Amino acid sequence: MRARHPSLRRRLLAFLALPMLVLLLLNAVITYRIALAYSNHLHDRNLLDDTQSFARMLQTMPLSGELSPQARFLLEYDPDGHGYFNVDSLHHGILVSNADFSAVAKSRDCVDSTPLLYSAHLNQQKVRLATLCIQSATDPGDRLAVTVGETFDDRRQRAQEILMITIPMMALLMLCVGALVWFGVNHGLRILRPLTRQLAERKRDLAPISNPDVPREILPLIETIDGLFGRLAEMIALQERFVADAAHQLRTPLAGISLHVDRALSATDGKTRTEALEHVRRLNQRTARVSGQLLALTRAQASPAVVETLDLTALVPEWVAMRVPEAIRAGVDLGYQRPDETLRVPGYAPVLQEALDNLIDNALHYAGRGATVTVGIAASGNQVELYVEDDGPGVPEAAMARLGERFYRVAGTQENGTGLGLAIAHEAVEHFRGTIHYQTSVPHGLKVSILLPRLTP
Template structure:
């Protein structure tokens, strides 16, 4: 079943023959569009500049033409008519894009187009420079130049001479300039694109040493480092280094679990083999019964050891670091969890009590691991405090810091060993009870997961007191 690819514009979805995206082609595609847009913008700018230049040249020619006509008419006696030479100059236009107008103040239109007149608000004086303006004739925009001269036939009369032309020739000249410049611009863009293609191709080779260095590795999860790594690739390599670090932690945890399991299960497994061989060597009922009793105890010990090893591994797993914490009220959670262990306390002859707080005690925590923390603390008390002992679990809030404590009145722990109670496989010398030395280590790891501090203290009645001090709940602060 084919997996759907993310939707991308076709221009950027550059794939290699095997269907994978190509960084080289993708970079070139992202550069091609701006270059094409640059060519388009450059063409528009070139055309605008050419049109400005063409307008300037044609305006100059138009002013010269009307000046030449004025000089020609001022030297001849018109008698309300213009000469054939002047008329030929004005009317000659093979494409019909030119207009002219010769008007007298006294006699009106003498020749040309009647509508080719200067605006009413334009002030004209005799012998002034030609004036330029735009108007529309037959739905065509016309650029006109006008000048006023005295009449040679009648000193009291004045002539207004106007020559106009459409903008067709101006645009044609601008197009010619544009067509001349486009090939050069296209060649320049093509040259730039070729240089970019070559630069990208050569530039990506800087990754070759890094690729070769990673390809030479087999089981090495050491950090890649920043040597010979381009700045743009640093976020990727540092992300890979983070992944390597998590993998190293997971593999180290796995190796530690295997070593711990081998160390802790070696003794009960060896004992099982001894008692099986003993029962096989002496099949008498008494020997077999005694061997089975030892096998049952060793099996229970192996089961408890493997269970605590798995619990310790879970508490140390990196997965727990990213698991979200919930807002939990210890004053409601702890009594519910204690109620599940009352029957065990009665069977062990232990008086199990609870001191509650007078208000909710909120923490950010995980219910499952908190239950495991409390179970290990209770197991430690039930196992080592002894029968007819008193175990008290309390929840309190002191100076804004939530706290969970458990205290017994058993034999306690010598002061010199209190600091080592959270170590893996540590057991107080001289203890006659069987144990793995993992229970309080599990408590320590779960507390670290909750950013809490575990304190091992001497109890008020000589026993052991364990306090777990949590940070204030951030969720509760946000909601308050």
């Protein structure tokens, strides 16, 4: 079964749905708090009106320890809870009451006609109380503290009713916002369709696809794709260059091989046949060398997969020792100059070894028999110098600037070569921010130096 790919649309909607749900719950809590505050405000105002009405009623009727049934019904009526009242005389104490207000009533705090509003616990429930001071109707020197209270049940009920009215509206609003988000996400993702169509219509075009119309949010993805296209174009160009170089360099030896094979086949004597086969052998060796050099150049032009810290003082002696037998056969004295300290550089060992091998190859082939070739390492400021120096005939000053060009060979050179050795070294070293320099040795010869950044431990 095909793997199910994650959906960007679903992920965006899920990311937005959870905050919207949290906002809905937060909005419900805030709405309830506001509704409860508004309900408390209205009920407090009504409670003050009831207290003032009760006080006016007491000023028109004498108190005998009991209220009229009409007054008691008016004060105690509470459809969702219970109403409380208390009348406290300064001279005679509590005159009428339907609960024990001794612990909660603020009769002593009442000094003028300004009513007091406060909350307290009465009969094991929280109540809201209002206290108002008036002059006694029967005793001008006495003062009455009139307290009226009610429970919070009706207040909460009113707040809940307001909340239940607003919740459907908030839910409807959230649904509308969700629909707009769905539409917005779908519409926003349509911007990817032209890019997808543009990529689908391409065949071998590896030009960048970024343009001013690309949204800022997907620009990093487009830049990554452009970078991939750039690297792919480089690899294709590298492949095409290899094919062109191979066709250019192998055409002549292959034609020569074909010619001498025909000559050997048509020869009637053994000497002619032997000469033709000897030519075929030399051309075959040249073809193999050219093919190897072309492959090495292609590998050097491709970026190495790994960049490591290389200890040249440990690696270079091993690389030089591997070339000693070849130097003995060529009649060249190959030596190594060791530095006084450990020197480390960034690089990739196989690539850097191939660069050094090509420099040693050139020295062994062109310095001549009896020459001395020295491979050495030295510190040079913030760089490390890896050099190959010989005391051969050297290179003319006019040709020094062209060293390192592909297929370039110094005029008058008798040795067979491909002109790729120094080019391979250049390509390999450039990957590690290195450079190659050439200078004439004293009294004669050539010194080729690879300069690489120095790494400290």
